Amino acid sequence: MKLSIFKYFIGVCILTTSFSMQSQNVYKDQFAHTYSIVARDMVTGEMAVGVQSHWFSVGNLVSWGQSGVGVVATQSFVNPAFGPEGLALMKKGTSATDALKELIAKDSGKAYRQVAFLDASGNVSAHTGDNCVESAHHIVGDNFSVQANMMLNDKVVPAMAEAYKNHADLPLGERVLKTLQAAQNTGGDIRGKQSAALIVVNAKPAKNSWQDKKINLRVDDHQNPLQELERLLKVHTAYEYMNQGDLDIEHGDMDKAMQSYGAAEKLFPENLEMKYWKAVAMANNKQLEAALPIFKYIFEQDDNWRTLTKRLPKAGLLTISDDELKKILDL
Template identity: 55%
Template sequence: MYKLVVIIAVLLVQPLLAQSYKKSEPFTHTYSIVARDSVTGEIGAAVQSHWFNVGFVVIKAEAGVGAVATQSLTNPSYGPKGLNLMKQGLSPQQALDALLANDSGEMYRQVAFINAKGEVATHTGSLCIAEAGHRQGKNFSVQANMMLNNTVWDVMATAFETTKGTLSERMLAALKAAQAEKGDIRGKQSAAILIVKGEATGNYWEDTIMDLRVEDSNTPIAELERLVKIHKAYDYMNKGDLAMEVGDSKKAEELYLNAQKLFPDNLEMQYWYAINLLNNKDYEKAKPILASIFKKDPNWKTLMSRLVKSKLLVISDDELEQVMKL
């Protein structure tokens, strides 16, 4: 009864929900996925389109609530309004139905909702440009419109269901499968991925796990995949920094090394790994790494004494002098 009352209130009391297609609305024909990781509880969305800055327009997510993808002749308000309705307790289907009922342009919309339980709701309007369709599965929905082929959403679903790994890796697999199926009839331009925690901490800066966008590229999915890998490397770096702050240099060394393995050409990752080797008194292993770094960029040598002053590098004066001679 409570949910029915909320739906009625949405339909009758909130005039801001009235929507219609406007020519000014983004022409964001695309393919996307909304999904939940059943192990971690993380919720996310990913998208690609032949349209600039597609991530800003199409995908929205909130920790502990869910994710939304709104595309085709897009009404961007479906994102924040849909999340708000699910936050009030409506199921994805109830929230989507409430918005569609007040949208005179619903036949142009393609929208997918997922909540923190993994429940999904999807709408492909009757006037979405062919080829258009969607497919739902356990903890996900994939949807596409203006595709070259009508097989895109099926291969996306199969890719997500059969790929092992993190939520970002599985969603990327779905996007890659769509592109391999020829994807958007117009080609490709931008892509994005957004992942939030399954439970909100109350601190929004902690609740967003990943928020990456490729605004304009000839190969947006390949670039997005590269950024996801770098994001993972820097996540190790951030955790290494935290370990360093609490004085756990052994743990920090392990984390920095993991980051370096993912991004081996990054001097900063090599540098912090070497700093932790010094903190762990492993001077012989650290010195050749630092010598190589200093040769490529002497500014890293200048930083050494500053780290000592900030107590992030604990080393004797004699050892510091030897390092500075590298």
């Protein structure tokens, strides 16, 4: 009899909670229980969101940002409207604090939400609802906020805050990654790990919409999402060095270009394309003899690059004589 009463009591509690969630419009919401960080580099003004979760494609739900405006992380029982609506308010000049207050005030499911806003001036605000699954906390610091829910223990959020403060010498993207890694190393999501994302936006508004995200990386489904995110960030940085090398050549600074290309190769040494375009740049700038061993190595790995080389002069990408071209193709 006592057991039956106990089961009845539990059932009433579950039904009451379910009805409460339905009445507050959160029962139908997607949930991304997770840990995240919003942050601003006080030197460059760049802003970032980093997130990891045991949930598919967490970056699609949680992370929002716009150059010159701010960044948003919205999680737990996610209200995705906090992303675009928060950015719209901050774009109008509303501070992160006031923007979050305004949106939380009209959200009937605020007890189940976890949200952090950061604006281009460095104002930060965060909210952790009373009904977020423990361990759920947030810490707002100087130009950053770290927040987490459904964590293995209460040490995760403090570890994130310490990691962010302790890596001030790193570029913002790497610093955010270190923060996420600290969360995982301290226990992380009680369910495990599945996806991660990192966005970095610029301090000033982008001239074109496609230039808005300086970094925009997502790992939607992976056994070790932070490890994969770290790899992608390294590849991204390598290609940024390649782009810088191209700009250096445009400005007539071959020495600086070689430094940029060298930095790219150091980060991604197995990538043939980086080596190839470096060799092309050298050939175009009267350094053919130094470029020949690079071409030879690339052709030995994949002869399709030799075929591509034949096509470059017509496209204006390889500006050398016929004799010099033959010297490359005969390798």
